[in-house]
Amino acid sequence: MDDSGTTPARRVNVVVIGGGNGGLSVAGRLRRAGVTDIVVVEPQTDHYYKPLFSHVAGGTARASEAVRPQADVTPRGVEWVQDAVASVLPEENQVTLGHGGRLQYEHLIVAAGIRQDWDAVPGLAAAMLSPAGASNYLFDLAAKASPLLRDLRAGTVVFVQPPGPASCAGAAQKPMYQACAYWQRLGVLPGIRVVLLVPDPTIFGIPEIDAELERKVAEYGIEVHTAARVTEIDAEARSLIFTTGAGHAQTIAYDALLVEPPQSAPPFIAESGLAGTDSGGFVDVDVRTLRHARFSNVWALGDAAGTTNSKSGGALRPQTKVLARNLVAVLRGREPEARYDGYGVCPFTVTRSTAVFAEFDGQRRLTPTLWRTSYRESRRNWIIDRYVFPQVYWHLILQGRA
Known part of the structure; x- marks a missing residue:
């Protein structure tokens, strides 16, 4: 306990909010680039490959093919904290968790997706x-x-x-x-x-x-x-x-x-001051570097980011590459130079x-x-979408290898 009677915030190098496609794959890329002490905050026990939901609904895939335990797909060397985010205090570099804990971060990545x-x-x-x-x-x-x-x-x-x-x-x-x-x-x-x-x-x-x-x-x-x-x-x-x-x-x-x-942005983004006046409640980022417009140690990607591209899982792969390269550059004292071109599929x-x-x-x-x-x-397109992409996702993308 500190003098105020509360448990001190735990210090973490990189906190990732969201353990979906974007959160896990960018965490995996950072870990493979040598970044240590990465925490992914994700409340769900199961992880879903959502593009396969369409095949499940259409009768061309079994539901069991689209789900795996979150613990099994979290990248090696990355810690999973099973909790929800209650708020972010960007001026204090802190994340407050739903169960009352606090994380003090050096860098924050928001990959919280979108709310249905x-x-x-x-x-x-x-x-x-x-x-x-x-x-x-x-x-x-x-x-x-x-x-x-x-x-x-x-x-x-x-x-x-x-x-x-x-x-x-x-x-x-x-x-x-x-x-x-x-x-x-x-x-x-x-x-x-x-x-x-x-x-x-x-x-x-x-x-x-x-x-x-x-x-x-x-x-x-x-x-x-x-x-x-x-x-x-x-x-x-x-x-x-x-x-x-x-x-x-x-x-x-x-x-x-x-x-x-x-659909709309998760409420905690605007409540925490991470949204911009024109970002529709999503994280206010430079649409090319994916770095926050006002907080230099905050980043965002995927559906939670206030980018101008079409929101889709297909946009995440180039975004994770750009964000990981730029964050690593900043950690090494350089300026971010990688640029996202708005690609989607x-x-x-x-x-x-x-x-x-x-x-x-x-x-x-x-x-x-x-x-x-x-x-x-x-x-050929169908075979790739139905059979190749799911295997690439489970075995390569979530580990930051593709």
Whole structure:
């Protein structure tokens, strides 16, 4: 105890808030670069490979493939503290934990992800608890979606993307295409009304990707409403109300509903003074170096960072490289020189055996890295997304090796 009667804060070289993809992989990179005394703060016991949720919901992967114990995937030489962050005191270089402990850091990395706001739309939470509601954005709901879509033979299915910041927003479409391919194979697709509600003017926002997806939309007969926002859901009546850019409200009765929830920054970021006036509640960072605009020993990456790129897991790999290199440079008395170019990627499974890779930079220009035509539908894309990426994730990325 100190003079105030409280337990002194524990001193740590690097504290990482969040033990997801970004938090563990950047911790692994730092450890491999020789940085010691790294603590990752993460409350969850299980770790999820979230890109596989879409395959689980679409019926092309088992739920067990997407989860492993957090202790098993934490990088060697990195300490995991199983707790939540209550607050950050950047002027004092301290993190307060949910159970009352405190960590005094030399450097802080915020990789806390994004918050899913299931209460943001009236009736949404109730709809997810009902037999007809599911989502590929939570592990349990993705597992629920698989039989819900598999067993449907007629009726109306609605897929919803939310407005505003969202993590890999296009992923809401992935189980839709897989389900349509399945129904098409069974010969029941003509009797199913498939509705997609997207918040933007086009289905994705990059002409080449829009063309690929619109071709599949036409093939499956999907009814697309752009500039659409769900305003209310009646779980008992199985209906929802949505508006479009013109302001007209429409009601749809559904037999199955798959929703990507509205999302926002974790509250502790703004409450701790780490957000900027224009960062939407996310960590105020230099979008190139990922260093905080005002606190030189605070860094952020992934969905929690106030960057201008599309939020997605595919953006994390280059971000972890840049952040790790820059933090190591600062620890060695140099200026950060590595730069993040805004790269992001969203693989779209458009059948049960083919996929489209949307790779793009901060200006949403195509930047293919695998091969020049990876944005075109192919079997090779699907194999990489379904089988190669998960193995790379579990064995290399989380250890900071890829």
